[in-house]
Amino acid sequence: MEEVDNIIIHSLRKIGCDIEDEIDSLKLFSPELVVQAAVKCLDIIQPQLGLPHSLPPSMSARFRLGASLAQACVDLGYPGEMGYQTFLYSNEADVRRVFMFLIEKLPKEAEKSIIEPAGRTEILVKQIGEVLKKQLQSPWLPSYCWRRGVRWREDGSWSREGCGHHQPFSSCDLNIPKTVNLKNDVSQAWCEYYVRYLPLVTDQVANRRQLVPSLINFNEKSIALKERLSLSVPSESICIKIPQRLLTCLVQDVEKSSQLDFSQQLMYVNDSGEKSKLNQSALSDKFQNSQVTTAVQNLDDIRTDPTSVALMKQKQEEEQLEKTREEVENFVEVTKETLLSVKKLSAKLAQLNEDLPGEEKALKELEERYAVKKRTYDLLPDAEANLSKLQSMVESSAQKLVSLAAQWEKHRAPLLEQYRGAKERNSNKASESQKQADAVRALKEKARELSDEIRCKEQLHSQLVAEYESISKDTKRSAYTRRIMEIIGNIRKQKEEIDKVINDTRELQKEINNLTGRLDRSFTDADERIFRDAKKDEVARRAYKLLATLHSDCSELVQMVEETGATVREIRDLEEQIEIESAKNVGANLERVSADLKQMKQENAALTAQLKSKLQSNNVKTV
Amino acid sequence: MNLSDDISQGLKPLGNSSAINDECFMKLLDMCVSVILESEETRRLSQLGNMKLDVLKAAYASLLSVLIEAARHNVDSEVLSSMLAQDHNFSSSRAEKLVKCYVENRTKLQASLSHIGKHPPHIVDANWTLDYCIKDSSLDHVGKLQYLIQIQAETCDESMDFKKITKKIKFVCTVEELQDFVSKLKDAVKHVERLAVV
Numbered sequence: 001m002e003e004v005d006n007i008i009i010h011s012l013r014k015i016g017c018d019i020e021d022e023i024d025s026l027k028l029f030s031p032e033l034v035v036q037a038a039v040k041c042l043d044i045i046q047p048q049l050g051l052p053h054s055l056p057p058s059m060s061a062r063f064r065l066g067a068s069l070a071q072a073c074v075d076l077g078y079p080g081e082m083g084y085q086t087f088l089y090s091n092e093a094d095v096r097r098v099f100m101f102l103i104e105k106l107p108k109e110a111e112k113s114i115i116e117p118a119g120r121t122e123i124l125v126k127q128i129g130e131v132l133k134k135q136l137q138s139p140w141l142p143s144y145c146w147r148r149g150v151r152w153r154e155d156g157s158w159s160r161e162g163c164g165h166h167q168p169f170s171s172c173d174l175n176i177p178k179t180v181n182l183k184n185d186v187s188q189a190w191c192e193y194y195v196r197y198l199p200l201v202t203d204q205v206a207n208r209r210q211l212v213p214s215l216i217n218f219n220e221k222s223i224a225l226k227e228r229l230s231l232s233v234p235s236e237s238i239c240i241k242i243p244q245r246l247l248t249c250l251v252q253d254v255e256k257s258s259q260l261d262f263s264q265q266l267m268y269v270n271d272s273g274e275k276s277k278l279n280q281s282a283l284s285d286k287f288q289n290s291q292v293t294t295a296v297q298n299l300d301d302i303r304t305d306p307t308s309v310a311l312m313k314q315k316q317e318e319e320q321l322e323k324t325r326e327e328v329e330n331f332v333e334v335t336k337e338t339l340l341s342v343k344k345l346s347a348k349l350a351q352l353n354e355d356l357p358g359e360e361k362a363l364k365e366l367e368e369r370y371a372v373k374k375r376t377y378d379l380l381p382d383a384e385a386n387l388s389k390l391q392s393m394v395e396s397s398a399q400k401l402v403s404l405a406a407q408w409e410k411h412r413a414p415l416l417e418q419y420r421g422a423k424e425r426n427s428n429k430a431s432e433s434q435k436q437a438d439a440v441r442a443l444k445e446k447a448r449e450l451s452d453e454i455r456c457k458e459q460l461h462s463q464l465v466a467e468y469e470s471i472s473k474d475t476k477r478s479a480y481t482r483r484i485m486e487i488i489g490n491i492r493k494q495k496e497e498i499d500k501v502i503n504d505t506r507e508l509q510k511e512i513n514n515l516t517g518r519l520d521r522s523f524t525d526a527d528e529r530i531f532r533d534a535k536k537d538e539v540a541r542r543a544y545k546l547l548a549t550l551h552s553d554c555s556e557l558v559q560m561v562e563e564t565g566a567t568v569r570e571i572r573d574l575e576e577q578i579e580i581e582s583a584k585n586v587g588a589n590l591e592r593v594s595a596d597l598k599q600m601k602q603e604n605a606a607l608t609a610q611l612k613s614k615l616q617s618n619n620v621k622t623v
Numbered sequence: 624m625n626l627s628d629d630i631s632q633g634l635k636p637l638g639n640s641s642a643i644n645d646e647c648f649m650k651l652l653d654m655c656v657s658v659i660l661e662s663e664e665t666r667r668l669s670q671l672g673n674m675k676l677d678v679l680k681a682a683y684a685s686l687l688s689v690l691i692e693a694a695r696h697n698v699d700s701e702v703l704s705s706m707l708a709q710d711h712n713f714s715s716s717r718a719e720k721l722v723k724c725y726v727e728n729r730t731k732l733q734a735s736l737s738h739i740g741k742h743p744p745h746i747v748d749a750n751w752t753l754d755y756c757i758k759d760s761s762l763d764h765v766g767k768l769q770y771l772i773q774i775q776a777e778t779c780d781e782s783m784d785f786k787k788i789t790k791k792i793k794f795v796c797t798v799e800e801l802q803d804f805v806s807k808l809k810d811a812v813k814h815v816e817r818l819a820v821v
Contacts, residue, residue, distance in 0.1 A: 056768050090716035125818075132819035143747070143777070150734045158734045163777040163786040167738050175682045177677040194677035200657055213658065215688050218694065222627035419762040444709070451705060616819060 002485055008099045012037050013105065015044055023229045026099070027092050034090050035065065041102040042072050062088060073098065076105055088596075089589040135159050167209040171217040172202050224395065522552060624696045626688065631711055633685030635654070636678050643682060648717065651679075652724050655686045658729070660735050693725055694732035700725065704759040744776035744790055769802050 005025045013019055023029065029037075030053045039051045049072060055062055066084030066580045073082055077100055086094050135158065141151060141161070149165035150158050177194035205211050379386050530547060535538035626634075636642035643651070693703055704722045707713040713721070725732075754769045774792040796804065 006797045041805060091759060129819050138818050148738070150737065152734075156730055158730060160734075160737050160742075162747075163742055165738055166740065166742055168741070168781070177681040178629065178632065191677065194680065195675070198680060200680055201687065208661065209738075211687075212691055212736065215684070215691055219625075219627050219630055220628055221690050223625050224626055226628065261676065276663050302794075343808075344819070446707075448709065455699075455701060503805060 003480075004100070007480075008096070008103060011103050011106070012040070014114055015040055026096050029090070029095060031090060034095055034430070035069065035087050038069055038073075038102065039085060039099065040100075041106060042069070044101070044107065045105050046072070046077065059596050059603060062596075063600075073101070078103075085589075088593060091584045091589075092201065093583070131159070169213045170210055172205055172210055174204055174214050174218045176218070230425065241269040624692050624698050624702075626692065629681075630685045632690065633681035634667060634713075637682050637686060638707070638711055638717055640676070640717065641712065648719070651683060651686060652721065654703075655683065655690055656724065656728050656732075658687065660731055689721075690725060691733060691736070692727075693735045694729055694736055697733070698730075742779075742794075744778040746774055746776050747789070749773070749776040752775045768798050770796050770798070772796065772801075 002025065008026065009019060009024065017033075017040050019033065019037075023033075035055050036053060039053050042049055042051065051068065051072075052065065056065065063084055066087045070082045070084055078098070080097060081095075082098065086098060134153070138151070138153065138159075143162050143164070145151070146161060146164070149160060149162055151161050153159050175198060177198060177497075178190075201215065202208075202211060207216050424514055527544075527548060530540055530544040534544045637648060637651075640648075646749045672723050692698075698706075700722050704718045705723060707718040707721060708715065718809060750773045752771045756767050756769055758765050772794055776792055777787055778790050780786055780788045
């Protein structure tokens with residue numbers, strides 16, 4: 001029974017009953033605890049019942065609670081008898097039976113075991129739920145407690161609240177240097193442009209807020225473009241559009257950076273007058289001419305001041321300003337002109353550079369022709385001899401050529417063979433290397449897949465480990481199973497013993513039947529024989545009489561033995577009954593019941609007294 | 624998370640310490656993070672020592688893109704490190720540094736990215752008055768209750784460089800309409816709560 005009690009107490013604790021540690025069997029349960037545990041169980045089985053969790057002080061309310069508890073149990077299908085006394089005046093066996101029934105009826109947790117979300121949407125929904133939960137649990141904050149419209153929590157998470165600090169997704173085109181070029185098509189000019197003129201991506205955007213959208217846009221756009229190019233034959237529109245856009249972009253960049261240079265120059269020129277206004281920050285904010293004009297306007301405003309000294313000063317300053325402005329304009333023009341001339345000159349230089357190799361080639365040709373001509377002029381005076389010499393030379397050279405050709409053929413054939421073999425081998429090698437490259441690629445893909453899988457598996461493992469840890473807190477599963485196996489073994493043994501006893505009794509019964517049959521037969525036989533002799537012999541008659549009395553005495557004896565057995569059995573039954581009754585400790589319960597009855601009577605009397613006094617006071621009032 | 628060819632080309636010199644040394648790399652990383660988070664301190668590229676400027680510019684843009692894209696897709700640290708090591712030939716120490724920086728600043732980066740976009744107005748206050756209309760110009764006897772409700776909502780004004788302004792939303796409704804409205808609001812609240820329990 002201890003095991004059963006342990007299981008019951010364990011499951012009661014699991015559903016949230018406040019059972020102290022020293023209580024380890026149902027014998028120690030007080031009526032309050034019994035009622036509390038039963039109400040908890042019923043609450044879980046039928047949440048709509050709404051019974052009070054503790055025993056009320058008033059006796060009648062206690063009685064009512066007990067009765068409703070019993071009714072609820074009967075409604076659930078409790079097989080035995082039960083009433084208010086089961087809870088209020090409990091005995092161990094009844095309570096055990098009730099709790100076993102209730103705990104069996106508890107909804108199994110295994111039924112609602114969490115099926116871990118596997119799909120992407122489930123995970124997303126779960127994440128949304130977690131974020132919403134966090135947001136719902138956090139208290140309200142005034143808007144000035146947010147940092148740029150974002151509320152930061154202590155655990156590092158954040159949530160966007162309110163409506164401040166938004167920015168639209170507005171992007172502009174970015175230009176990023178192509179440093180590592182595969183086809184070597186980045187010319188010197190591009191390189192120089194990248195190094196000297198192209199501003200950083202941070203400075204390419206007009207507004208700092210545009211940086212992130214622009215970068216996202218840049219990335220996505222080039223990916224989309226690549227996909228489109230890989231899908232279809234590159235449409236001409238794209239190919240034409242890009243250079244045009246790039247060109248405008250480049251022109252803008254060059255202008256910007258040249259403006260920057262001018263403003264720097266301006267800084268050195270106007271070291272005295274304007275430095276305070278055109279400080280470093282103005283410079284980095286990309287100085288523009290408009291600022292100069294605004295400065296001039298400011299000066300104009302100041303000029304209206306009536307004091308003459310100031311007027312003089314202003315006039316001086318104005319003159320100076322005018323001068324510097326002219327200087328600046330001059331500078332601008334001069335630089336523009338020089339830039340233009342530089343452009344022109346560089347174009348010319350390039351053209352000249354292009355022309356140079358052609359000219360050199362022509363020169364070489366001319367030189368060769370000149371040498372040939374010179375030789376022929378040298379040979380002219382002794383023409384005939386030279387002619388024959390030349391002819392013999394030609395012949396010998398022709399012969400030489402033929403022999404050389406034969407030799408060449410000789411050499412050529414094996415070389416050609418060799419070349420073909422090498423070519424074949426090379427192609428083989430190439431195909432092999434192609435194959436290997438394919439294999440490498442496949443392996444890489446596989447490795448990536450495997451690593452993904454490993455990651456998934458690891459995640460699953462950690463999840464399962466967490467689940468396992470959360471589950472296996474105090475289940476003594478193995479102990480229980482061992483215990484159950486032991487119990488089953490005991491039961492089997494007992495069954496065998498019972499079978500043995502039953503067999504014994506059956507054999508005994510058979511023997512008894514046999515014996516009684518034989519007795520009957522021998523008696524009738526003896527009876528007949530003695531009866532026959534009794535007519536003639538006196539002794540036989542007496543013997544017959546004795547036999548009759550012996551028989552009746554014996555049968556009486558047998559009857560007595562049987563009766564004794566029955567009585568013994570009855571006594572045993574009664575003893576058991578007495579034990580059961582004494583276990584119910586009727587005396588104590590009766591005392592408690594009578595005490596409760598007395599209390600109830602007292603309560604009733606008090607209530608009637610109250611009623612009477614109320615009535616009397618009412619009567620007095622009416623009188 | 625996909626990266627375009629230009630970006631991955633720009634990432635190449637970041638991967639090995641011979642092209643860009645460690646100190647420069649860390650400075651570049653700091654700079655990128657502070658630019659995205661829009662914190663005040665900014666460095667110029669010239670402070671990074673004498674490097675090839677075009678390489679540096681490309682690396683800077685690529686690093687910015689990688690951080691933004693990773694934060695945008697909420698990429699796992701392991702996925703990021705494996706991607707850097709496998710696809711972009713990052714040395715393990717470099718990838719580790721980048722991933723560490725990313726993990727440290729991920730929530731901040733994401734919060735910073737959350738500024739982009741449009742949001743519906745945010746209700747901050749509500750005023751109401753209850754009027755009893757006895758009669759009007761067309762009817763002698765009306766006898767209706769009217770609720771005048773004014774909701775104050777914060778919103779961003781596009782014409783004023785997205786500054787926060789308070790907008791007033793006014794409407795009139797009868798008792799039934801108000802009840803309907805309130806029940807709709809309660810429905811919405813319940814729906815959110817149900818989602819939060821999941």
